[in-house]
Structure formats: structure tokens, C-alpha cells
Amino acid sequence: MGDYDEEKRVKAPNKNLSSLDVDIFHHLGINSKCKHFNNIFSDIKFVCMGGSHKRMGYLAQYVADELKIDIPAGCALTNISHQTDRYVMFKAGPVLCVNHGIGVNSTMVVLHEVIKALHYSQASDVHVFRVGTSGGLGLEPGTVVLTSEALDGCLRNFLEVPILGEMVKKPSKLDGQLNNKLLQCALKDDDFQIILGKTICAWDFYEGQGRLDGAVCEYDEEKKMNFLKKAYDFGVRNLEMEALAFGYLCSQANISSAVVCCTYLDRFKGDQVTASHETLAKWQDRPIRVVVRYMKQYLNIRV
Amino acid sequence: MGDYDEEKRVKAPNKNLSSLDVDIFHHLGINSKCKHFNNIFSDIKFVCMGGSHKRMGYLAQYVADELKIDIPAGCALTNISHQTDRYVMFKAGPVLCVNHGIGVNSTMVVLHEVIKALHYSQASDVHVFRVGTSGGLGLEPGTVVLTSEALDGCLRNFLEVPILGEMVKKPSKLDGQLNNKLLQCALKDDDFQIILGKTICAWDFYEGQGRLDGAVCEYDEEKKMNFLKKAYDFGVRNLEMEALAFGYLCSQANISSAVVCCTYLDRFKGDQVTASHETLAKWQDRPIRVVVRYMKQYLNIRV
Numbered sequence: 001m002g003d004y005d006e007e008k009r010v011k012a013p014n015k016n017l018s019s020l021d022v023d024i025f026h027h028l029g030i031n032s033k034c035k036h037f038n039n040i041f042s043d044i045k046f047v048c049m050g051g052s053h054k055r056m057g058y059l060a061q062y063v064a065d066e067l068k069i070d071i072p073a074g075c076a077l078t079n080i081s082h083q084t085d086r087y088v089m090f091k092a093g094p095v096l097c098v099n100h101g102i103g104v105n106s107t108m109v110v111l112h113e114v115i116k117a118l119h120y121s122q123a124s125d126v127h128v129f130r131v132g133t134s135g136g137l138g139l140e141p142g143t144v145v146l147t148s149e150a151l152d153g154c155l156r157n158f159l160e161v162p163i164l165g166e167m168v169k170k171p172s173k174l175d176g177q178l179n180n181k182l183l184q185c186a187l188k189d190d191d192f193q194i195i196l197g198k199t200i201c202a203w204d205f206y207e208g209q210g211r212l213d214g215a216v217c218e219y220d221e222e223k224k225m226n227f228l229k230k231a232y233d234f235g236v237r238n239l240e241m242e243a244l245a246f247g248y249l250c251s252q253a254n255i256s257s258a259v260v261c262c263t264y265l266d267r268f269k270g271d272q273v274t275a276s277h278e279t280l281a282k283w284q285d286r287p288i289r290v291v292v293r294y295m296k297q298y299l300n301i302r303v
Numbered sequence: 304m305g306d307y308d309e310e311k312r313v314k315a316p317n318k319n320l321s322s323l324d325v326d327i328f329h330h331l332g333i334n335s336k337c338k339h340f341n342n343i344f345s346d347i348k349f350v351c352m353g354g355s356h357k358r359m360g361y362l363a364q365y366v367a368d369e370l371k372i373d374i375p376a377g378c379a380l381t382n383i384s385h386q387t388d389r390y391v392m393f394k395a396g397p398v399l400c401v402n403h404g405i406g407v408n409s410t411m412v413v414l415h416e417v418i419k420a421l422h423y424s425q426a427s428d429v430h431v432f433r434v435g436t437s438g439g440l441g442l443e444p445g446t447v448v449l450t451s452e453a454l455d456g457c458l459r460n461f462l463e464v465p466i467l468g469e470m471v472k473k474p475s476k477l478d479g480q481l482n483n484k485l486l487q488c489a490l491k492d493d494d495f496q497i498i499l500g501k502t503i504c505a506w507d508f509y510e511g512q513g514r515l516d517g518a519v520c521e522y523d524e525e526k527k528m529n530f531l532k533k534a535y536d537f538g539v540r541n542l543e544m545e546a547l548a549f550g551y552l553c554s555q556a557n558i559s560s561a562v563v564c565c566t567y568l569d570r571f572k573g574d575q576v577t578a579s580h581e582t583l584a585k586w587q588d589r590p591i592r593v594v595v596r597y598m599k600q601y602l603n604i605r606v
Contacts, residue, residue, distance in 0.1 A: 012518040020516065026576045027405075027508070053356065054388035083580065085357035086405065102330075102389065105406020105544055108507040115518040153465025161506050162456025164513050164522055164530040203464050204411040205330070210467050213323065215315040215418040216555050219467055227467040241408055252519050273329045277386065 005124040011254045012119035023120065025113045029084030032120050040080060041121035045094040046295055047114060047128040048288065049107075051242075053088045053099040059131070059288055060090035060097040066292045067301060069093035086110075095295070100130070100242060104159070104201065107245035115253045127178065127298075128250050128257045131287035133280075134199070134240035135209060136263025137232045141275065142192050142283040144290055146179045147199040147259035148235075150243035153208055155200070155234055159244045172247030175256040178294075182258060185293040192262075192286055197237025199259060201244040209239045211271040228267055238263055260287040308427040314557045315422035326423065328416045332387030335423050343383060344424035348397040349598055350417060350431040351591065352410075354545075356391045356402045362434070362591055363393035363400040369595045370604060372396035389413075398598070403433070403545060407462070407504060410548035418556045430481065430601075431553050431560040434590035436583075437502070437543035438512060439566025440535045444578065445495050445586040447593055449482045450502040450562035451538070453546035456511055458503070458537055462547045475550030478559040485561060488596040495565075495589055500540025502562060504547040512542045514574040531570055541566055563590040 017023070023032040030037065048059055060077050063069070069092050071077065081089040087110050090097045098114055100107040111128075118126055136143060149157050150172050159170040179196060186194045206214025210224045231239075243259040250257035262283045264273050273280070295301075320326070326335040333340065351362055363380050366372070372395050374380065384392040384401075390413050393400045401417055403410040414431075421429055439446060452460050453475050462473040482499055489497045509517025513527045534542075546562040553560035565586045567576050576583070598604075 014516070014518060014520040016515045016520055023516065024575045024577060052388045085355045101404045101406075101409055102412055103404075103406050103408020105408050105506055105511075106404055108509070108511070109405055112507075112509045112518045119518070154468055154470065161511065163510050164526055165457055165533065167457065203408055204415075206411070206415045207466050208408075208411070208464065212319045213317070213326065215317060215415045215422070215552060217317040217319055223467055230468065249518060272323075272327045274327060 008125040009254065010115065010118040010123050010126050012116050013252055017116065017119070023116060025117065027084060027086040027109050028089060028113050028117070029081040038121045040091055041117045041123055043094050044096050044118060044123045044126060045298070047096045047098060047126065048131055048291065049098050049100045049128065050131050051100060051102050056088045056090055056097045056099050060092040060095070062288060063095045063097065063292060063295070064092035067093060067095070067295060067299065094299070103203070103241045104245045107242045108249065111245060111249045115249060115255065119253065126255050128246060128255050129291050130242055130246050130259045130261070131291055132240060132242065132259070132261045133264050133284060134238040134261040135265055135267045136238050137228060137236055137267055139195070139237060139263050139266060140193065141263055141265050142286070143263050144192060144194045144286050145199065145238040145261050145263060146182055146194065146196050147174055147243050147261070148176070148179060148196050149198045150174065150201045150247045150259065151198055151236065152244060153200060153202050155231065159248050170248045171251065172244045173251040174247045174258055178256050178258045182260065182290060182294055185290050194290060195237060198235040199243045200231060200236050200239040202239055202241055205241065213271045239267065260291055262286045311428040312557065313418065313421040313426050313429050315419050316555055320419065320422070326419060328420065330387060330389040330412050331392060331416050331420070332384040341424045343394055344420045344426055346397050347399050347421060347426045347429060348601070350399045350401060350429065351434055351594065352401050352403045352431065353434050354403060354405050359391045359393050359400045359402050363395040363398070365591060366398045366400065366595060366598070367395035370396060370398070370598060370602065397602070406506070406544045407548045410545045411552065414548055414552045418552060418558065422556065429558050431549060431558050432594050433545060433549050433562045433564070434594055435543060435545065435562070435564045436567050436587060437541040437564040438568055438570045439541050440531060440539055440570055442498070442540060442566050442569060443496065444566055444568050445589070446566050447495060447497045447589050448502065448541040448564050448566060449485055449497065449499050450477055450546050450564070451479070451482060451499050452501045453477065453504045453550045453562065454501055454539065455547060456503060456505050458534065462551050473551045474554065475547045476554040477550045477561055481559050481561045485563065485593060485597055488593050497593060498540060501538040502546045502564070503534060503539050503542040505542055505544055508544065516574045542570065563594055565589045
């Protein structure tokens with residue numbers, strides 16, 4: 001293995017892992033001694049993650065088609081995590097597609113396990129992308145936002161979480177260089193914009209994002225708008241629920257990570273997602289389209 | 304509607320809801336004007352929730368069989384939320400089975416929407432059960448724990464979350480009377496125990512629950528054990544990731560709620576879930592078996 005690979009290797013920084021004879025990935029339905037374990041993870045260069053479990057098979061097939069991944073006759077991509085129903089995982093050549101569910105909690109669980117698997121398999125130069133959806137601020141719905149910085153609901157760029165009974169601050173850092181490369185993947189005839197902006201990673205879709213239409217709401221429209229304006233002035237361009245987890249765990253493990261989300265609505269204009277299923281489906285495809293352009297460049301495949 | 308029904312009616316305490324012409328339940332794939340909306344929700348007395356989406360259909364069918372719910376010839380229970388892939392929802396007579404994914408974030412999103420739907424449909428005397436899995440403390444694996452009080456990772460009995468840029472404390476209260484009734488559902492020949500205990504609702508499965516086997520771990524075994532012992536002395540008997548959300552939103556909406564979890568392992572003895580799939584499946588069924596006993600009593604069906 002060359003110096004470059006070594007320097008870029010995924011490194012889960014938990015020394016306890018070396019003492020485990022076998023590691024049981026409870027939420028991925030595999031263990032570190034299962035058949036093909038190293039073959040699944042060692043050549044991975046990209047991990048694409050989104051909330052929905054059903055979408056991952058579609059994403060993997062799309063990536064396989066676009067990257068011209070050879071799938072043997074009589075075979076089809078299959079859910080590697082079929083022994084559990086917590087998450088799903090598909091492999092299309094050097095690309096792993098894994099769902100993360102909704103929220104930081106759910107994302108942390110699966111990211112811990114994916115990163116450990118990449119670490120054991122000595123994968124190197126890995127990029128993790130969240131290709132998701134979000135609420136926009138002052139943007140045309142359907143815009144793709146690259147997260148420059150993930151913020152919590154108090155506009156702080158770290159996770160503050162209880163560990164062993166005490167609140168601990170965990171840094172969260174996405175890859176600025178990767179964002180620049182993704183920005184350059186915009187094409188002249190794209191019917192949507194790709195922009196860079198800060199992202200609020202909220203703890204909930206309703207109160208956590210200042211919506212007025214949850215089951216509970218203890219503030220009024222004026223207070224909501226004041227907060228959204230304050231966030232906008234601070235550079236926030238969208239709100240979602242997972243970005244801090246990516247910025248935290250990936251940066252700890254020597255993994256380059258980006259959060260690429262389309263917006264479903266402009267939160268300055270409302271709270272409900274009123275676009276049709278067809279429109280939402282079209283918008284939802286934009287992040288993976290952008291990410292695949294970058295993958296092709298990286299893999300030297302003609303765009 | 305009698306006084307009793309009125310007093311027991313689900314009430315989402317958000318006054319803004321009355322001004323909505325239609326409410327779009329983005330994560331349930333329905334809206335408040337869709338066909339059968341009131342028929343789906345108005346007669347609901349029980350909502351059973353668990354993490355897994357695949358399990359909900361099984362749960363609904365089990366409940367239908369046990370409660371002798373009449374399903375018309377040529378029909379089968381079907382996923383009401385088929386227009387989305389975020390959550391799934393099945394109805395078996397007066398019982399709704401909905402998954403909540405993993406973590407408080409994910410649970411909040413779907414609870415907001417389920418509670419709004421029950422509110423609009425004027426459902427009354429509704430019980431919400433989480434029937435899930437957890438890590439135990441000092442218990443035989445497979446034990447069923449009823450949560451007396453949900454605590455965060457700092458052993459505090461409330462949610463502290465950012466809303467409009469400020470940290471807000473949200474009370475979380477489960478129904479003690481319902482717990483007592485569930486405790487009385489233990490049968491002499493049960494091959495498992497049902498106990499009452501406090502529950503840590505952690506923000507993550509690894510660091511959040513003091514595990515040593517995550518991708519990142521910045522403490523040692525001694526510190527982990529000290530925390531688990533401290534939690535045990537405080538009355539904690541299991542750790543999971545959703546209880547605070549149930550105690551918060553259900554108590555706000557005049558809904559009686561209980562968190563009923565089997566334990567998969569004793570965290571004093573390890574971190575990895577090593578039991579076989581068959582054993583885990585057997586343990587996983589215990590919470591719903593207990594809850595169905597209560598439903599039968601409530602509905603005056605002979606046990």
C-alpha cells in the first residue's frame with residue numbers, strides 16, 4: 001500500500017476496536033467475519049446516504065448505470081443488510097448506498113457502523129455524501145444547497161450531546177474543497193442552481209425548524225419569521241436534520257464529507273410541502289445527479 | 304358526544320391548526336382531506352409504534368388476529384402511508400401500527416403527524432405504546448421494562464432542545480396508571496419478567512449509551528461502568544432512544560402513553576448484541592404480547 005493510500009485511509013479513532021475478535025454490526029445485519037466482508041468495503045470510494053430505505057436500491061442502480069458498473073449476467077444489486085430491517089445497504093462497484101433514516105440520532109447509529117466497516121477493510125480516500133431534501137430559505141424550491149457549515153438549532157457549529165452523564169461538545173466539519181469541486185459540477189443547461197450555504201441541522205421537523213403547523217407550537221408567526229431572518233442573515237440557506245452527524249463522525253475518521261440537499265419549499269413563504277409527488281421526485285434526484293458528475297470526474301469517466 | 308369522550312379527546316394544543324384548510328402530512332403520505340381520513344383515525348383507541356418499518360404489517364396482523372378484527376373477504380391490511388417511504392402505517396380496527404424509525408428526532412416527526420390526525424378526527428381515550436427493544440441494566444436479557452420515567456443522557460426527566468434559537472425545556476411524562484395496568488397483565492406461566500424502571504433515552508446507540516465499540520470512543524471501561532452504575536442506582540433499568548419523545552408529545556395532547564421494551568443484553572456484561580436472530584425475534588415479540596393483553600381487557604375480549 002502506497003503512502004497516499006495510507007494517508008487517506010479511513011481510521012476509526014477508537015482503540016478498543018483492535019481488541020474485538022468479531023464486530024457485530026447490529027443495525028447493518030452483518031459482522032466483520034461474514035462472507036465477502038472485505039470485498040464489500042475495501043474498494044469503496046463513495047458512500048451515498050439518504051433518509052429513505054426504499055430509495056437506496058434505486059440510487060445504487062442509477063449510480064451503476066451512470067458509472068457503467070458491470071453487473072454479471074443473471075445478477076442484480078441486492079440489499080446487503082437483508083438480515084435486519086433497520087437500514088438497507090447496496091453496493092454498486094466503488095459506491096455504497098445506505099439509508100440513514102430521519103435525524104441525527106438515526107444517522108449516528110448507521111454512520112458508526114459504516115465507518116467501522118470501512119476501517120476494518122482498510123478502505124482509503126472515501127467520500128461520504130448525504131443526498132437529501134431540506135427546507136430552503138430565500139431560495140427557489142428545487143435549488144441544490146451544498147452545506148458549508150452545519151449548525152444546530154442555536155446556530156452553533158458543533159454537536160452538544162450527553163455522554164456518560166455530561167454535556168460534551170463535538171466538532172462538526174464538512175470538506176470545503178469537496179464543496180468547491182461539487183460547485184464546479186454545475187452545467188450550463190442545468191434547470192436548477194447549485195449554491196453554497198450554511199445549514200441548520202434541527203432536532204425535529206416541526207418545532208425544531210420553527211414550523212407553525214406541528215401538533216404543538218408555542219410561538220407565533222412573528223417570532224418564527226424573526227428567527228428565520230436571523231438565520232438567513234447568519235448565512236443559513238436551508239434546514240434539515242442530519243448534517244451535524246456527517247460533519248462530526250466523518251471528520252473524526254479521515255473521511256471527506258459533503259451534505260448535498262435540494263430544497264422542497266421556501267420557508268419564508270410557508271411550512272407545508274405542497275409540491276406534487278412528481279415535482280418532489282424530480283427535485284429529489286438533483287443531489288445524486290450532481291454527486292455522480294463528481295464521481296465520474298474522480299474515476300476519469302467521460303461525462 | 305358524552306362528557307367522558309370530550310374529556311378524553313385527543314387535543315393537539317396548537318391553535319394554528321384550526322386555520323389550515325387542508326393539512327398535508329408530508330411524512331405519512333396523506334392529507335386531512337384524503338378519502339377515508341376520518342374513518343382511519345376517529346375510532347382509534349391504541350397506537351402501537353416500533354422502530355422498524357417492516358415489522359408494522361406483522362404487528363397489525365398479529366393484533367387483528369388476537370382481537371378478532373373482522374377483515375372482509377378478499378381484503379388484507381395495507382400500508383396506509385404507501386404514498387411515501389418515510390414511515391408506514393397500518394390500521395387493525397381500533398389499533399394503528401406506525402413505525403417511528405430510530406431516535407427522538409425521527410419519533411417526533413411522526414408523532415406530530417399522528418397526533419394531528421387523531422386531533423382532527425376527534426379520536427378519544429387514545430393510548431400510545433412504544434413496543435421496542437433496549438439495552439438492559441442488571442436484568443436477564445429478554446426482560447420487559449415498563450418505563451416509569453424517561454431520562455436524557457444527563458439523567459434529567461425532560462427534553463432540552465433548541466427552538467427558534469434558544470434552548471427550551473420540554474416536560475416528558477408517561478402514564479403511571481397505564482404502567483400499573485400493564486404490570487398486572489403479567490401471567491403466572493410467562494417465561495419472562497415484566498418490571499418497572501427508569502429509562503435513559505440516549506441520543507445515539509454508541510457514545511450516547513456509553514458503548515466502548517463505536518467508531519469513536521473517548522472514554523474507557525472504568526468510566527463507562529461508573530456511569531452505568533450511577534444510572535442503575537438512580538433507578539435506570541434500560542437504555543433506548545425514543546422514550547422522551549413519547550412522554551413529551553403524548554402528554555401535551557391528552558394521550559395516555561407507555562414505553563414497553565424488551566432488553567436485548569445486560570449492558571453491565573457487554574456492549575454487543577450477540578443473541579441469535581431467533582432469540583432476538585422471540586424477545587422482540589414480548590412487548591406487543593403484553594400490550595395486547597391490556598387491549599383485550601380494555602375492549603372486554605376474553606383473554
